[in-house]
Amino acid sequence: MGAPTRIGLAGLGVMGENFALNIAEKGFPISVYNITTPRIDETVERAKREGNLPVYGFSDPEAFVRSIQRPRFIILLIKAGSPVDQTIKTLSVFMDKGDCIIDGGNEWYENTERREREMAELGISYLGMGVSGGEEGARCGPSLMPGGSAEAYKNVEDILLKVAAQVPESGPCVTYIGEGGSGNFVKMVHNGIEYGDMQLIAEAYDVLKSVGKLSNEELQEVFLEWNKGELLSFLIEITGEIFGIKDDKGNGFLVDKVLDKTGMKGTGKWTVQQAADLSIAAPTIASSLDSRFLSGLKEERVEAARIFNSIEIGDVLEKQTVDKKRLVEDVRKALYASKICSYAQGMNLIRAKSIEKGWNLKLGEIARIWKGGCIIRAVFLDRIKKAYDRSPDLASLLVDPEFAKEVIDRQSAWRRVVCLAINAGISAPGMTSSLAYFDTYRRESLPANLVQAQRDYFGAHTYERIDMPGSFHTEWFKIAKQPRR
Numbered sequence: 117m118g119a120p121t122r123i124g125l126a127g128l129g130v131m132g133e134n135f136a137l138n139i140a141e142k143g144f145p146i147s148v149y150n151i152t153t154p155r156i157d158e159t160v161e162r163a164k165r166e167g168n169l170p171v172y173g174f175s176d177p178e179a180f181v182r183s184i185q186r187p188r189f190i191i192l193l194i195k196a197g198s199p200v201d202q203t204i205k206t207l208s209v210f211m212d213k214g215d216c217i218i219d220g221g222n223e224w225y226e227n228t229e230r231r232e233r234e235m236a237e238l239g240i241s242y243l244g245m246g247v248s249g250g251e252e253g254a255r256c257g258p259s260l261m262p263g264g265s266a267e268a269y270k271n272v273e274d275i276l277l278k279v280a281a282q283v284p285e286s287g288p289c290v291t292y293i294g295e296g297g298s299g300n301f302v303k304m305v306h307n308g309i310e311y312g313d314m315q316l317i318a319e320a321y322d323v324l325k326s327v328g329k330l331s332n333e334e335l336q337e338v339f340l341e342w343n344k345g346e347l348l349s350f351l352i353e354i355t356g357e358i359f360g361i362k363d364d365k366g367n368g369f370l371v372d373k374v375l376d377k378t379g380m381k382g383t384g385k386w387t388v389q390q391a392a393d394l395s396i397a398a399p400t401i402a403s404s405l406d407s408r409f410l411s412g413l414k415e416e417r418v419e420a421a422r423i424f425n426s427i428e429i430g431d432v433l434e435k436q437t438v439d440k441k442r443l444v445e446d447v448r449k450a451l452y453a454s455k456i457c458s459y460a461q462g463m464n465l466i467r468a469k470s471i472e473k474g475w476n477l478k479l480g481e482i483a484r485i486w487k488g489g490c491i492i493r494a495v496f497l498d499r500i501k502k503a504y505d506r507s508p509d510l511a512s513l514l515v516d517p518e519f520a521k522e523v524i525d526r527q528s529a530w531r532r533v534v535c536l537a538i539n540a541g542i543s544a545p546g547m548t549s550s551l552a553y554f555d556t557y558r559r560e561s562l563p564a565n566l567v568q569a570q571r572d573y574f575g576a577h578t579y580e581r582i583d584m585p586g587s588f589h590t591e592w593f594k595i596a597k598q599p600r601r
């Protein structure tokens with residue numbers, strides 16, 4: 117290696133290795149560092165095999181830092197939390213004023229803000245950058261959500277624009293998100309939405325399989341078909357592919373052999389916690405999280421199934437005569453309408469946080485950079501972008517005229533699917549809670565008057581009236597307990 121490299125990357129796990137190769141392939145010589153040497157050698161070897169890409173490996177942190185041109189940019193792709201603090205400690209001692217650290221992990225946004233403050237004391241700038249797209253995205257073009265120092269972003273923008281996923285007519289899937297931990301926050305909500313999408317798809321599968329009795333071959337056909345229309349997306353595409361994979365260790369299809377327990381790393385949980393903190397209703401995302409919790413109780417569910425799988429529910433399923441074609445159409449519409457609700461919740465959460473933190477986040481621009489590279493990439497995101505372009509202050513995606521019309525057109529099918537699932541004893545919490553969200557949001561009057569009356573009754577919490585301004589309290593107890601005349 118002669119001249120200094122343009123950028124550095126620490127952490128050669130699956131994401132780090134692939135992202136380093138992507139950067140090198142776009143013409144930016146890169147230094148890579150890892151605590152274990154074999155990974156460094158493997159990465160450098162792979163770079164050679166994939167076309168002599170300019171990737172230079174270092175096991176010594178000082179040599180690694182010094183090999184990068186100044187001002188230095190070092191991307192971290194390591195496990196969020198204390199490993200990031202450890203690596204920053206190791207590397208920052210060799211870094212100079214004006215250098216920059218870019219954390220590309222799924223980090224809690226407040227950790228990024230703390231590190232930004234700590235690094236500022238050393239004159240080092242900091243970016244927390246959401247990276248989505250898994251292994252393939254990292255190698256071929258992820259969606260990037262960088263937040264933090266705007267000045268640092270400008271200095272590394274040329275690289276990020278080239279390595280991000282490129283979407284025709286809408287550009288590279290990267291934009292400066294905003295200050296502080298906003299990049300991590302937006303990535304966190306992306307993951308919450310990802311949980312919601314996956315749950316809704318799983319429910320569509322459950323209804324089609326359990327009520328419609330569709331085989332894996334039929335399911336594959338349905339998903340391939342769905343992927344040509346409004347549901348076109350990465351997750352629908354891979355779901356269709358999953359139904360076609362045969363079990364290499366036995367008979368039948370692999371999907372039927374996978375244990376029904378969903379794992380998680382926590383970003384969906386943070387999304388729901390943040391939604392609660394900001395008083396944003398996010399029931400679709402919350403139900404996807406609850407479903408993962410319940411899926412984990414496999415042994416308990418086996419026992420409960422023994423107790424509760426009553427003959428009546430079995431009968432409903434047996435006796436059901438279903439028109440498969442109509443069911444497929446209804447489920448497609450229910451899935452789409454529920455998806456609108458889920459994204460409305462995610463976008464509202466981003467907006468609420470943006471207001472709280474003064475981040476000034478651009479929802480349309482965020483939808484744009486999710487159009488390619490990331491796990492939730494979908495044709496649908498273009499519609500969301502257009503909705504926010506039409507009206508940046510849109511109260512909810514549900515009231516955008518185009519989305520409103522789509523929901524109206526699909527609501528009968530949506531209700532049919534939810535009723536069908538409930539009557540058949542199949543839980544479809546994502547679709548059900550999305551419909552409840554829609555039905556609550558669209559009603560001028562709710563039974564909240566009664567809850568407020570109860571609060572005032574037992575706690576003197578006061579209430580407002582519909583016919584006059586002010587705050588009122590009634591001695592409900594005294595009036596109610598007066599002897600009736």
Ligand code: 6PG
Pocket residue numbers: 222247248249250307310379380381382383384490491
């Ligand atoms: C992405 C993914 C990625 C990861 C999730 C999975 O955008 O590329 O979201 O970040 O797959 O963290 O999350 P769970 O393990 O919690 O399902």
